[in-house]
Amino acid sequence: MNFLSVQDIVTAYGKIEALRGVSLEVAEGAITCLLGPNGAGKTTLMLTLAGILRPKRGSIRFAGEEIAGRAPHAIVARGVALVPENRLVFPAMTVAENLQAGAYHRRDKATVRSDMEGMFARFPRLKERAAQQAGTLSGGEQQMLAVARALMSRPKLLLMDEPSLGLAPLVVEEIFRIVAELHRDGTTIFLVEQNAHMALKVAQHFYLMEQGRVTFSGDPGSLAEDEVIQRAYLGSVQR
Amino acid sequence: MDDYAIGVLTNIGLFSFVALSAYLLLIAGEMSFGQQAFFGVGAYAGGILTALYGWPLPVAAFAAMGLGALAQLLVALPTLRLRGLYFAMATLAAAEMARILFELLHWRRKVDGELAGPDGTQGFRGIRWIFEHGIEPLHYLGIVGVLLALVLALLLVVERSKLGATLRGVGEDPELAASVGVDVQRVKLAVAAAAGALAALGGVLYAHHNTYIEPRNFDIMLGVHSLAYALIGGLGTAFGPLLGVLLDIGVLESTRIFQGYRMIVFGGLVAVVLIYRPRGVLDERIVQWLRQRFS
Amino acid sequence: MLADFLQNTLDGLSAGASYALLALGFTLIFGVLRRANLSFGPSIMFGAYCATWAHVNFGASLLLLALITVSGAVLAGAYVERLCFAPHRGGSAIAAMVASFALWMQFEELATLVMPRHLYAFPMLYEGDPLSLGPLTLRVDTLAMLAAALAACALLWWTLYRTRFGLAVRALIEQPAAAALAGINVPWVFMRVFALASALGGIAGYLVVATHGQITPMLGMWATLKGLLAMMLGGLGSLPGAVIGGLALGLIEAHTQWYLGPQLRDLVAYLLLFVLLAARVPWMTTRSAS
Numbered sequence: 001m002n003f004l005s006v007q008d009i010v011t012a013y014g015k016i017e018a019l020r021g022v023s024l025e026v027a028e029g030a031i032t033c034l035l036g037p038n039g040a041g042k043t044t045l046m047l048t049l050a051g052i053l054r055p056k057r058g059s060i061r062f063a064g065e066e067i068a069g070r071a072p073h074a075i076v077a078r079g080v081a082l083v084p085e086n087r088l089v090f091p092a093m094t095v096a097e098n099l100q101a102g103a104y105h106r107r108d109k110a111t112v113r114s115d116m117e118g119m120f121a122r123f124p125r126l127k128e129r130a131a132q133q134a135g136t137l138s139g140g141e142q143q144m145l146a147v148a149r150a151l152m153s154r155p156k157l158l159l160m161d162e163p164s165l166g167l168a169p170l171v172v173e174e175i176f177r178i179v180a181e182l183h184r185d186g187t188t189i190f191l192v193e194q195n196a197h198m199a200l201k202v203a204q205h206f207y208l209m210e211q212g213r214v215t216f217s218g219d220p221g222s223l224a225e226d227e228v229i230q231r232a233y234l235g236s237v238q239r
Numbered sequence: 240m241d242d243y244a245i246g247v248l249t250n251i252g253l254f255s256f257v258a259l260s261a262y263l264l265l266i267a268g269e270m271s272f273g274q275q276a277f278f279g280v281g282a283y284a285g286g287i288l289t290a291l292y293g294w295p296l297p298v299a300a301f302a303a304m305g306l307g308a309l310a311q312l313l314v315a316l317p318t319l320r321l322r323g324l325y326f327a328m329a330t331l332a333a334a335e336m337a338r339i340l341f342e343l344l345h346w347r348r349k350v351d352g353e354l355a356g357p358d359g360t361q362g363f364r365g366i367r368w369i370f371e372h373g374i375e376p377l378h379y380l381g382i383v384g385v386l387l388a389l390v391l392a393l394l395l396v397v398e399r400s401k402l403g404a405t406l407r408g409v410g411e412d413p414e415l416a417a418s419v420g421v422d423v424q425r426v427k428l429a430v431a432a433a434a435g436a437l438a439a440l441g442g443v444l445y446a447h448h449n450t451y452i453e454p455r456n457f458d459i460m461l462g463v464h465s466l467a468y469a470l471i472g473g474l475g476t477a478f479g480p481l482l483g484v485l486l487d488i489g490v491l492e493s494t495r496i497f498q499g500y501r502m503i504v505f506g507g508l509v510a511v512v513l514i515y516r517p518r519g520v521l522d523e524r525i526v527q528w529l530r531q532r533f534s
Numbered sequence: 535m536l537a538d539f540l541q542n543t544l545d546g547l548s549a550g551a552s553y554a555l556l557a558l559g560f561t562l563i564f565g566v567l568r569r570a571n572l573s574f575g576p577s578i579m580f581g582a583y584c585a586t587w588a589h590v591n592f593g594a595s596l597l598l599l600a601l602i603t604v605s606g607a608v609l610a611g612a613y614v615e616r617l618c619f620a621p622h623r624g625g626s627a628i629a630a631m632v633a634s635f636a637l638w639m640q641f642e643e644l645a646t647l648v649m650p651r652h653l654y655a656f657p658m659l660y661e662g663d664p665l666s667l668g669p670l671t672l673r674v675d676t677l678a679m680l681a682a683a684l685a686a687c688a689l690l691w692w693t694l695y696r697t698r699f700g701l702a703v704r705a706l707i708e709q710p711a712a713a714a715l716a717g718i719n720v721p722w723v724f725m726r727v728f729a730l731a732s733a734l735g736g737i738a739g740y741l742v743v744a745t746h747g748q749i750t751p752m753l754g755m756w757a758t759l760k761g762l763l764a765m766m767l768g769g770l771g772s773l774p775g776a777v778i779g780g781l782a783l784g785l786i787e788a789h790t791q792w793y794l795g796p797q798l799r800d801l802v803a804y805l806l807l808f809v810l811l812a813a814r815v816p817w818m819t820t821r822s823a824s
Contacts, residue, residue, distance in 0.1 A: 050715055076717035088712035090705050101705050104698070105717035153717055270628050317812035323627065324570050325811055328766050332808040335759070339801045459755065463572070463635045470632045502643035509636035514621040517629035 003028035003188055004049075004080075004157055009058035009068070011041075011048045018044040019055070020212035026157065026190045031183050033191040033199040035232035036209035042192045043085050045209070046161045049190075050082040051075040062157065077105050079156035083163060085192075087146035091135030095126050098134050098145055102152030112152070119148040122178075140171035147178065151187075158182065160191045164198065176202055196232040208232065245376045249448055251481075251488050252383035254468070256441025257461070258480035259390065260434040262469035267430040268410035270323070272462050273314065273330030276337035277307045277435045279457030281442025283341065283357060286452060289368040291348045291356050296368050300443045307439020308432040310337075315431035319424055334462055341454035362453030366446050383444055390437065394477035406430065407523075471509045473521025482521060537669035542788040548676035550784020551683035555738035556761030557768060557776035558690060559731035565707040565771045566727045569627050572634040573614045575758030576641035577732055578739035579751065581606030583645045585740070586654050586749050596657060596744070603743075604736035610641065611732030615725055623721070638754065645751050652750055659744040675745045686737050687777060693730070694773070703727055707771070735761075766807055 004026035011019040018041045026032045034042050047053045049060060051072035060068040067075050081102075090098050099119055103112045120127035123144045129137060134145055143163055150158060160179070164172040176198050183189060183202070193199035200206065200220045208216035208231055216223070216231070260274045281303040288299035314333045321329055347356040357363040369379055397403045408416045409426050417423050446452050468483030486508070491501045516522055556574075563571045584606035585599040594602070618633035659675035666672070694700035702723045705713040714720050739757060743749045760783065768779020783803060791799040 052711070052714060071719070071721075072714035073717045073719040076715070081717075082715050084712060084715055088709050088715075090708045090712065092708050093701075093704060097701060097704075101701055101713075101716045101718070103717075104702060104705075105719075149716065265628070270631070317808075320814065321811060324564075324631075324770070325766075327570075327631075328762060329808055329811040331759075331762070332804040332811070336801055336804045336808070339797055339804075342797055459759070463632075463638075467632055467636055470628065499647060500643070502639040506636040506638070506640035506643075510617045510633040513629045513633045513636075514617075517622065517626040 003063065004190065005059075005061040006045075006049070007059045007061075009045070009048060009060065010056045011044055011053050012056050017056075018212055019048065021058070022209070022212070022214055024207050024214055024217065026188060027205065028188050029183075029186060030204040031179065031189045031191060031202050033193055033203040033206045034209055035193060035196050035199065035206060035228065037231075037233055038194075039211075040209045041212045042209055043161055046082055046085075046159055046192055049075075049080065049159055073105060076153050076155075079154070080159065081150040081153045081155035081157075082159040083146045083150045083161065085161040085165065087139075087142045089134040089137070089142050089145050089149070092133055094131050095134055095137070095145055096130045098149050099126075099152050102149035105153065115152055115154070119151065122181075123148055139167050140174065143167060143171075143175060144178070147175075151182075155187070157188045157190060160189065162192055162194060164193065164195045172198060194232070196229045200228065240377065242376060245380050247488065247492065249376070249380045249383055250492075251484050252380070252387050253441050253445045253448065254465070254488060255387055255481050255484050256390070256444070257438045257465045258468035258472070258484050259394070259477060260438035260441070261462075261465040262472075262474065262477065262480040263394075263430050263434045263437070265466075265469055265474055266406055266410050267427055268322075268413065269427070270327045270466065271330040271434075272327050272459065272466065273334030273337075274434065274438045274465050275457045275459070275462035276314075276334035277311050277438035278442040278445070278461065279337060279341055279452075279454075280310045280435075281307045281439025282446035282452050282457070283344070283363065283442075284439070285443030286363055286366040286446040287346060287356065289447070290363075290366050291346070291350060296372075296443075296447060299368075300440060303439045303443040304436040307442070308436040311431045311435025311438075312428060315428055319427060331459065331462075334457075334459065338454050338457055341457065360454060362451060363446075364451045366450045366452070369447050370450070379448060383448075386440070386444070390440075391477050391481070398477065467509050470519050471512050473516070473519030473525070475518070475521045475523040475526030479519050479521040483519075538792065539789075541670050542792050543785060544670065544672070545676070546785035546788025547781060548673075548679050548784070549787065550781035551680045552738045552742050552780075553760050553764040553783050554777045554780025555683050555686055555734050555741075556757055557764035557780045558687070558773060559735040559738070560761045560765045561771060561773055561776040562703070562727055562731040562734070564765070565773070566703060566724060567619060567623075567630075569619065569630050570634075570762065571611075571614060571619070571728075571731075572631055572758060573610070573618070573637045573641065574731070574735055574761060575756065576638040576754035577610030577614060578603075578607045578735040578757050579645060579754035580610040580641050581608075581732075581736045582656075582739045582743050582749055582753060583649055585743075586649060586656060589657060590649075590654065596659065599657065599744075600737075600740045603740040604733050607732045607736030607739065608729050611728045611735075612725065613637070615728040619724070619728075620721065623724070638758075642751055642754055645754075654749050656743045656747055656749050658747040659741075673745075679741045679745055682737065682741055686734060690730075690734065690773075699723070699726060763803060763807055767810070 006022060006024050009019050009022045010017060022045055036042055044053065048055050051070050054069045058068060059066060062078060062080060065078065067078060090101060099116050103115065106112055120130065125141055126145055126148060129141065134142065137145060163175050167175065172195065179189060179191065180202050191199060203220060205219050207214050257274050257278045261271060264271045284306045285299045285303040288294040288302060289296055314330065318326055318329045342360050344357045345359050347354050347358065355365050405421055405426060409421060409423050413423050468487065469480040472481060472483030473479030487505050491497050491505050497504050512520060560570065560574055581603040585602040588594045588602050589599060614634055614637050618637060619630050622630040659678055662674065664671045664673045694704060702718045705716060705718060706720065706723060739753065764780040764783045765776055767783055768775030786803060787799050790802045
């Protein structure tokens, strides 16, 4: 039942250890979110899960297979896709080409095409801009594009790193509506967020991370929301 | 010691100057494909002063160093804010321009009844000051050696000092250095002047050792060789570039086994060493470790 | 006077066509790896020398020689990629570039060892008389060069914009971090980009050697310098820029040489590059060279 199981992951940048033994689990079909102050290592963890960074030690098991240290494209092929922080769309390519890129590793052309139609149905604004260069889209539209691009790889586990970053409140609501929708449709989601309030509204389980370690694990009711928010932004008071 | 050995050792010394010149710039974070131009400036200037105007070699050498520094500053000033490949290409363009200018340089003068001086692509022969003053090859080797030792000593002192740390700081992270109050531009210009002077010193000594120079001596091959010596020897210490030169000229050129295959072996060696040691054999980590062990 | 100008323009464009191909090769590698391959010219020279060897020993046909040149260049390019660029991916750019220069030394020495003469004759593309168009002389082989270069550019455009591989290359050029996340096998794309760039270079090399009718070991240095110069003139990292830069370089050279002679021709080209770099002209300094 442990869909994604992370055990004692240590990831370093040169000599500096950004992740000092992270362990957590993501249950299948649920939305799990990871909160914590800036510099806690949340993005480092996401990049490690996606294969961009190699951990020094530890294990990452996904659907029974060890994926720690594997190449990013191999991890995508196994059904884990990351929507990166700052979206990172391909600016000079069209919206349609961005989606095609998301399905790069897939060989089933006909299904890719129908999936693209599906994305346009789910994200009508993207359909309007299908032939437009992705760099000309607004922040919110780029975020949707980044999510759609990741979905094009038909992931079993969708990782999202700060999807609300830099977006207006109305747009943020729309993004989280989409997250909830994806969850209803059966996608497992592991979500990093600074916006603790919105994240707790959709998540079934959450973790708090500080200074490279997980410091709390529970479901949204188990801590008073203002304490969660305080620890998510400022970290624990006690040392 | 036989003449061949003296010749090899002298060449090691001469090319160490231009390797050190590339090394200084690398430490400051700039990759220059053009140090051969300043080597050439030193060679031509020094040769002209001694062969055409009778200047004594030491004075001519000083003047040549000054000209080399000036020339390098002339290139460094407009390119101060360029980084990486852009800077490298600018130095390459400048160096090729210099080489073409050497090809166009005709500075002829009657000396002892005969025309002497640089003659464009025909080269510059008769730089005979050291022979006219009875300096034996072994003595010249001694002179080159002493000068190199002085330069090394100076560089080692600088390296241990605050100036050296500032220099490396600028090379590693100029934004960080600027944020703690370092005038990055001034540091880079100072390094440029020093590098130009060093290369020119090597050039002047080279011209007088060979007695004949031509523009082809100062082509891109020399420039990138200097870069390779500095990088493979190691950027951790001024002995690094020396090691690079020793490896190529000392080991490979002088041993008969590699006759005809020297570049193939050296080239392969450089590529392989760089895989395991991207900052050279004597990189900062090893030098640190050596210092701790022997202190 | 006008006839001279037109003739020089024509000659300049055909030289520029080969420069454009060289610049495209450099730009592909730079765009995707953010590094310059200093062994690009020498790997082309390696291919051309393989063809020369075949010609000297077997008297191969023109088409076969072209294929050998391209294959040799691709083989040499693969060797350079494995030894100089793959190990330093995400590491030191200087180490990669200096390592690629070191292999340049290897290629040059290898060429002189296997083919010791400084100059070899190379079968020309066309041995007949040039065509006359009024006061202009049109060499058939330079026309062929222009046509071949055009065809190569068209093929490249088609590869980049109409194939899956091309999509991956563009993704890597535009947003390298996200390309890996989209499931693109980055190391494998790097290898294929190298092969593509080397093939383009091989075509350029073959065309140049076959129109001049001779080959020397200087081909390596020549191709590297011209390719780098053209790439930087047209704007580092831009593919259309590479073509424009190459053609512009050819035109500048042809006209300068006519009025000022061959030495000043090169001087002007380098001076132009230096001035453009120093002035930090925006189109030249947009892409970060790591």
